Amino acid sequence: MYDPDTGEENRKNVATWAAISGTSVNIPDAYEADDFDFTGTKKFDEGMGYRSKSFLTVPLKDSQDEIIGVLQLLNAVEDETEEVIAFSKEIQPLIEALASQAAVALDNQQLLEAQKKLLDSFIELIASAIDAKSPYTGGHCQRVPELTKMLARAACATDDGPFAEFDLDDDQMYELHIGAWLHDCGKVTTPEYVVGKATKLETIYDRIHEVRTRFEVVKRDSVIDYLKAVIDDGDPEALKGELEERLAKLDDDYSFIAECNMGGEFMAPELVERLTEIGRIQWTRTLSNRIGLSFEEKKRMDRTPEPALPIVENLLSDRDDHVIYREIPEPAAINDNPYGFQLDVPEHKYNLGEVYNLAIGRGTLTEEERFKINDHIVQTIIMLEQLPFPKHLAKVPEYAGGHHEKMDGTGYPKKLNQDDMSLPARIMAIADIFEALTAAERPHKPAKPLSACVKIMSFMKKDAHIDSDLFELFLTSGIYKEYAERFLDPAQIDEVDISEYVSTGSDGDD
Known part of the structure; x- marks a missing residue:
């Protein structure tokens, strides 16, 4: 179409001229045509012992009237004498009509290929986005x-x-x-923290940091209690021994909790019992836990009355606000659902309880989170069943x-x-x-x-x-x-x- 060196339109080639101009070109004899360069044609004829003579070159236009190709007919033949003749002016409109039909067929094929390419690219885009999550x-x-x-x-x-x-x-x-x-x-549809939940207390971040801070508070309170006891004429040596023993136990208890936070293959009953016992250690909270919260978390907290401060709380807790209810029924929970799902659906959507999560027997996922992971295939089927896939x-x-x-x-x-x-x-x-x-x-x-x-x-x-x-x-x-x-x-x-x-x-x- 264009000269590779100058970038100018190639008007010497009959096919490119028809494409550029959008008009048909009827040449009685290529060897006598001065407007176009048939050097390549003549070289081909010489090598093959052939004689290219009459040419009819018709542009192919799509439904948008854009040129998508060129139809070129070579060497018209007279029926009776079988002599090569020029394409008649009478036959040219018929050829142009046939070219129009060919353009429609070619355009349709290109549209199908373009749609397939778009579909493939869109599908790969979705898959890449999921992998990138x-x-x-x-x-x-x-x-x-x-x-x-x-x-x-x-x-x-x-x-x-x-x-x-x-x-x-x-x-x-x-x-x-x-x-x-x-x-x-x-x-x-699967939350990223569930897909990549690497520890039992992890949600958007790992809540082991909150638990560690509470242990630090209990340790500081233990030191404060020791100092108060000394001021009140207690035996410094005896009290110091008790403090050191208390701090050492708290360190050991936290190490145990931190170890529980890592997913394993089995959580023995005695380990769950120790976890529960440690969770009952108490600490004093003096600040409100209902300010600076998101709307959804505040709504969960307000399901129970706010207690007066200061308040003594367990080191680990399974509170009502840790439970996230289902607001919309799961498709798999509906009897005789149209998809044929047969799944046991947990009562709640999520349970963020600290003891509940730390006591997970295998891995790092709760029953609710495991269901959410598995739910991706439910959502896959629902999504794909709604698409109007063609027969193939x-x-x-x-x-x-x-x-x-x-x-x-x-x-x-x-x-x-x-x-x-x-x-x-x-x-x-x-x-x-x-x-x-x-x-x-x-x-x-x-x-x-x-x-x-x-x-x-x-x-x-x-x-x-x-x-x-x-x-x-x-x-x-x-x-x-x-x-x-x-x-x-x-x-x-x-x-x-x-x-x-x-x-x-x-x-x-x-």
């Missing part, structure tokens, strides 16, 4: 589609066994790809919404079993689990070695939580290793003996 899940929404695609292709390439008849055409593979990109879109993408909600289901029917949110789930949905479940296990950014644990992740998944296979045939294909095809080499920290990659996890007779790569 938390440094602990960064890249998850982008890696799961890659692993899903790898496993799906391996299943399609299998000629025998349980996947011999399985195949996905390009449209079906694209449908699965979109489902994988959108599988966690419901996480836009109709299964996107199914694929995206099934990655937390288990083959034995104990998963969520619909308690589907293996027979209820399509193979692509089961593929995505394995991809989601393996990515989460191998991710190095999770808040509750250091990065696991590859062998440990495979071993954990083998337990899931034995417990009928994942598709056993797909898991074996995942191993024997070497996908676990290929994925690890692409996405894992090299320090995580160790030797994996897959013979421990596959059935006798399966071919492995190790």
Whole structure:
């Protein structure tokens, strides 16, 4: 269209001239045309033993009357003599009409491609935004589609066994790809502090700092009580011994509370009992805890009358204002909900009670927070079911919404079993689990070695939580290793003996 050196319009080429001017060009004989440069045409003719003569060049205009291409016809032929002749003035309007139809078809195709590109970009934008919400899940929404695609292709390439008849055409593979990109879109509704809750007392910040300050107050009060007792003619040595013992116990108690704040695998009953006992240590508050608050927190505090100051309070408390009620019923709590959700919904939305949180038995999440984490898949399904997907993408909600289901029917949110789930949905479940296990950014644990992740998944296979045939294909095809080499920290990659996890007779790569 334009000269690469000067940037000026290329008016010597007949095709570019038609595009620039928007008019048709009818040339009876290219070799006699002085207005256009046919050097390239003549060189082609010389090399191929051909004779290019008549040209009819018609611009293609879209619905906005913009030029989107050029239709060029070459060498009109006279019917009876088969002699090459010029394009007649009578045929030119017909060709221009056909060019108009071609422009419509081309414009429609370009619009479809543009819409697809926009949809893909928008989907990836959503996934990237979700990954960006938390440094602990960064890249998850982008890696799961890659692993899903790898496993799906391996299943399609299998000629025998349980996947011999399985195949996905390009449209079906694209449908699965979109489902994988959108599988966690419901996480836009999940509070960031819940997604990344690294300690039991963490909300927007870690409330262990408040607890530590209260311990400091109790220690200062102990010193003040000691000094008062000395002034009142008490035995300084005896009182000092009692003070040192008291301070040492408070230090030990705080260390215990701080340790409880870190998530673990098990909280023994005797530890909960000690936690509760420490929580009953009392301190005196002299300032109002109802000023300088947000509207919502003040409303929760006002559910109980404000006590007179000063007031003696427990060091750790589970207060009524720690409980956040549900104002809107959860979709999963509605009987016969249209989505088929089957979830046990906690009574309250959140419970921020200090003893309640510190006594969490496993990990750092309360029952309410665990439900909120799981609720992302409920929101994913609701969001995707509301979208008017075209026919070739109709299964996107199914694929995206099934990655937390288990083959034995104990998963969520619909308690589907293996027979209820399509193979692509089961593929995505394995991809989601393996990515989460191998991710190095999770808040509750250091990065696991590859062998440990495979071993954990083998337990899931034995417990009928994942598709056993797909898991074996995942191993024997070497996908676990290929994925690890692409996405894992090299320090995580160790030797994996897959013979421990596959059935006798399966071919492995190790």
